[in-house]
Amino acid sequence: MKTVLLFAVIYVVAMLFSGVVVSRFRLIDLMQSGRKSERAVLKSPVLCAVVLILASAVLGYAYYRVGWTDIGDEKRLLVMIALGSVSTFFIFWSASGLLLRAAGGKNRTLRGLNVFTFRQIAGRVNTAVVSMTVICLMLFITICALSAAFSVRNSINKNLKELCPADAVIGLTLYEEEGDGVIPVDVVEWAAETGRDLTAEFAEYVHFHGYVDPDFSYEAFLADRYEEITEDYGRLKYETLELYTLSDYNRLMTFYGREPLVLDEGEYALVCDFRMAVEQFNRAVKKGWPLTVFGHTLVSRYDGCADGFIDIGSQHLNMGFAVVPDSAVDPARTAKDYLIGQFGAADKEEEQAAAERLQAQVRGALDAGKREDIRTWLNFNTRLEVKRASVGIGALITFLCLYLGLVFLISCGAVLALKELSGYADTAGQYEILRKIGAEEEDLSRSVNVQTGIVFLLPLLLAAVHSVFGMKFAIRFLEMFGTEDLGVSILITVLILLLLYGGYYLITSFTGREIIRDRK
Numbered sequence: 001m002k003t004v005l006l007f008a009v010i011y012v013v014a015m016l017f018s019g020v021v022v023s024r025f026r027l028i029d030l031m032q033s034g035r036k037s038e039r040a041v042l043k044s045p046v047l048c049a050v051v052l053i054l055a056s057a058v059l060g061y062a063y064y065r066v067g068w069t070d071i072g073d074e075k076r077l078l079v080m081i082a083l084g085s086v087s088t089f090f091i092f093w094s095a096s097g098l099l100l101r102a103a104g105g106k107n108r109t110l111r112g113l114n115v116f117t118f119r120q121i122a123g124r125v126n127t128a129v130v131s132m133t134v135i136c137l138m139l140f141i142t143i144c145a146l147s148a149a150f151s152v153r154n155s156i157n158k159n160l161k162e163l164c165p166a167d168a169v170i171g172l173t174l175y176e177e178e179g180d181g182v183i184p185v186d187v188v189e190w191a192a193e194t195g196r197d198l199t200a201e202f203a204e205y206v207h208f209h210g211y212v213d214p215d216f217s218y219e220a221f222l223a224d225r226y227e228e229i230t231e232d233y234g235r236l237k238y239e240t241l242e243l244y245t246l247s248d249y250n251r252l253m254t255f256y257g258r259e260p261l262v263l264d265e266g267e268y269a270l271v272c273d274f275r276m277a278v279e280q281f282n283r284a285v286k287k288g289w290p291l292t293v294f295g296h297t298l299v300s301r302y303d304g305c306a307d308g309f310i311d312i313g314s315q316h317l318n319m320g321f322a323v324v325p326d327s328a329v330d331p332a333r334t335a336k337d338y339l340i341g342q343f344g345a346a347d348k349e350e351e352q353a354a355a356e357r358l359q360a361q362v363r364g365a366l367d368a369g370k371r372e373d374i375r376t377w378l379n380f381n382t383r384l385e386v387k388r389a390s391v392g393i394g395a396l397i398t399f400l401c402l403y404l405g406l407v408f409l410i411s412c413g414a415v416l417a418l419k420e421l422s423g424y425a426d427t428a429g430q431y432e433i434l435r436k437i438g439a440e441e442e443d444l445s446r447s448v449n450v451q452t453g454i455v456f457l458l459p460l461l462l463a464a465v466h467s468v469f470g471m472k473f474a475i476r477f478l479e480m481f482g483t484e485d486l487g488v489s490i491l492i493t494v495l496i497l498l499l500l501y502g503g504y505y506l507i508t509s510f511t512g513r514e515i516i517r518d519r520k
Contacts (some may be wrong), residue, residue, distance in 0.1 A: 203344025
């Protein structure tokens with residue numbers, strides 16, 4: 001019903017506006033309309049140049065804010081989107097005024113049918129500034145959506161193989177109900193107190209602790225780089241750097257089939273795989289960068305971050321933790337306890353059954369172990385659930401991006417094609433006059449090709465520029481899923497653009513030539 005209502009409103013509004021436009025013309029004007037070009041309003045070239053420079057400067061500012069700074073909130077992002085949209089409108093507005101000037105000097109303008117061709121283009125762009133702006137923005141969304149869709153699909157498939165090396169992960173943290181004090185806990189003993197054995201389903205497992213120094217802060221760790229980094233990446237203000245001992249981490253890496261870390265006494269490694277966090281940490285953490293925890297001053301073994309993770313998943317979401325020598329931690333300051341294992345199942349059915357039994361054990365322990373004076377944070381994940389959720393999310397994102405991208409692309413091509421063909425139908429009489437005064441058929445066809453090409457190319461070129469900076473901003477969100485084969489995804493998007501958008505151009509150009517030939 002809403003769809004029917006909206007289409008009815010669109011129909012009524014279009015009818016009213018069309019009636020107003022037609023009522024302003026005299027009958028003689030309507031009868032002779034086929035002999036007239038679209039009115040190209042003469043604009044001051046100086047004004048157009050100033051508007052173009054200002055619009056480009058504002059657009060450049062919006063590019064910089066979304067591509068190289070932390071926007072901060074949705075309102076600021078909407079402001080940047082509005083600035084970009086308005087700038088796009090004024091770029092087309094000024095371009096329509098400069099188009100005839102840009103044709104060059106007399107030698108180029110007076111050659112062949114260039115005067116007629118560029119006047120036709122200027123007139124059409126001048127009367128279609130809003131539609132060109134909308135088409136440009138739709139093409140921009142199309143390029144970003146299609147590139148993101150293919151990249152997300154490829155990344156999720158790769159991440160599932162890389163980031164799910166265990167069948168199940170159980171992580172437990174207990175907090176004091178009053179305040180944020182962390183209570184040391186052993187997840188196996190915690191479950192055993194309720195009569196449940198969480199290790200029974202595992203053929204092999206790794207059990208270890210994470211640690212937190214209550215006196216440690218990122219401000220102290222990043223020192224003079226803290227303000228600069230948190231200005232660009234404010235999330236660090238709310239994060240806590242967890243610590244893991246070298247022996248525990250290397251046991252987990254061996255269990256995961258990954259290379260263990262090598263540290264000397266007095267050294268640490270910052271481990272992170274969330275790309276934006278890695279970029280920010282790498283700006284500060286160099287080989288020898290100090291870290292003080294539990295009264296021990298350690299130095300970084302590496303320039304920047306080492307790649308790694310604890311929890312299984314389908315996305316690179318590790319915001320960073322430190323691996324330190326065993327002697328550098330206070331055993332009484334455990335923050336989180338992990339139990340990570342393999343079921344040893346022979347097939348997916350056995351794996352599913354084992355996962356369901358373990359989930360029942362965990363839920364039972366959680367319900368039985370509730371206390372009013374303690375807040376419990378429990379992380380339970382299985383490989384099957386990660387795959388199921390990731391495939392669902394990936395399919396949804398891919399479908400929506402493909403759907404929106406293809407619908408927008410087809411819509412842009414269809415709108416431009418219909419507008420151009422209706423223009424050729426309206427001005428076919430002018431081509432007949434040109435033919436009668438001696439214009440060659442080849443020149444007439446070339447004029448149609450140039451007009452169609454420029455009208456199709458102008459919004460595409462600006463949309464491509466928008467997309468370069470739009471994708472730089474989108475990567476901040478794509479990196480949660482991964483940006484695997486982004487170059488390949490962009491190449492596929494370009495091929496789709498050539499096939500569909502280019503196909504509309506070829507059909508429009510061919511049909512336009514046929515329309516003017518019919519008036520011979």
